Amino acid sequence: MTAWRIVPKGLEVNIRLQPGARRAAVEGLERLADGSLVLKVRVTAPPEDGKANAALVALLAKSWKLPKRDLELIAGQKARNKTLLLHGDGEALRQRLEELYPKKT
Numbered sequence: 001m002t003a004w005r006i007v008p009k010g011l012e013v014n015i016r017l018q019p020g021a022r023r024a025a026v027e028g029l030e031r032l033a034d035g036s037l038v039l040k041v042r043v044t045a046p047p048e049d050g051k052a053n054a055a056l057v058a059l060l061a062k063s064w065k066l067p068k069r070d071l072e073l074i075a076g077q078k079a080r081n082k083t084l085l086l087h088g089d090g091e092a093l094r095q096r097l098e099e100l101y102p103k104k105t
Helices: 051-064 090-100
Strands: 004-007 010-018 025-031 037-042 071-075 081-087
Touching: 004 090, 010 051, 010 090, 025 051, 037 051, 051 071, 051 081, 051 090
Parallel strands: 010 037
Antiparallel strands: 004 010, 010 081, 025 037, 071 081
């Protein structure tokens, strides 16, 4: 089980977002109570008017060296658990994320 999966348009990534944090950071993989894996991300922006979602996309685009236009929030616009679609070569994107965030045992 991983926090991402290859889809025809690229790679879907499951995110757990913490808005209003003291500092913005990609914390790495985290297992939720239901056993699923997510990528935990903190942003300083508040959860209002889409500010936290915009901060999430900006932070991940910068961290992953991808253009913001290649990141699309496809689920969870008003929730902490979100699904992000990375447009592009799903296999190459998967390999990049697995190098950055190795699975916890």
